[in-house]
């Protein structure tokens with residue numbers, strides 16, 4: 046039995062003549078935090094939407110847990126949680142009402158929704174009352190509430206499409222702590238980002254560019270792959286003839302004595 050929960054083979058997705066995803070292949074292991082890194086328009090969202098069964102492949106195959114996604118949508122739907130890049134909670138409803146709506150999409154009984162929402166609010170350390178109207182929440186809390194809605198039906202495969210885009214450094218940190226906590230609970234996390242630093246949190250990362258995969262590796266493997274040469278160290282000293290004239294003389298002297306290093310690749 047394969048340890049892969051997602052298997053993508055030669056996937057191409059075209060919109061008319063435009064090829065958004067161009068013959069990509071990769072597999073994601075169960076329990077992995079798998080990152081998709083790429084600039085806007087690289088094809089990350091299109092790939093996710095195809096794996097979730099929202100879009101059909103133009104060619105190639107996409108399997109989740111060994112099942113073809115296009116023909117097994119109903120079976121796979123309860124297993125998948127998808128937090129889309131676009132904020133999807135209803136702004137005029139409270140957090141609690143949004144949870145009730147999200148649960149109803151999966152035919153969850155009211156008591157189960159209430160219990161699960163309570164558990165999730167505790168898990169994410171929700172810093173507000175569940176009766177708060179979504180539009181009145183700060184951006185970071187909105188994202189956390191959207192994560193709760195995504196997790197409400199307890200999916201084991203969770204897609205997070207740029208969950209930290211535009212978030213403050215603290216919210217990004219909190220969000221990644223939650224992602225790791227979810228992975229420890231056995232969930233598979235497929236996350237997209239365009240923040241290079243966030244790639245470090247993933248077990249493996251795909252680099253995507255113009256619909257193609259240009260690299261797939263661990264964070265360390267990628268560094269080794271792209272920074273093979275020994276880093277250069279550049280030492281800068283201000284020359285003695287470059288004497289400061291202003292009243293900041295002593296400060297600038299200190300500056301002149303200081304050594305600067307710049308690291309780069311040969």
Ligand SMILES: Nc1ncnc2c1ncn2[C@@H]1O[C@H](COP(=O)(O)OP(=O)(O)O)[C@@H](O)[C@H]1O
Pocket residue numbers: 060063065083084085086087088089090091092
């Ligand atoms: N429904 C669509 N119709 C036409 N073009 C689309 C559609 N969805 C995405 N695209 C195009 O496909 C490319 C990849 O988009 P997307 O997958 O959203 O990239 P990313 O998520 O990496 O920013 C973009 O050029 C985008 O404009």
Ligand SMILES: [Mg+2]
Pocket residue numbers: 089090091130206207
């Ligand atoms: Mg996108």
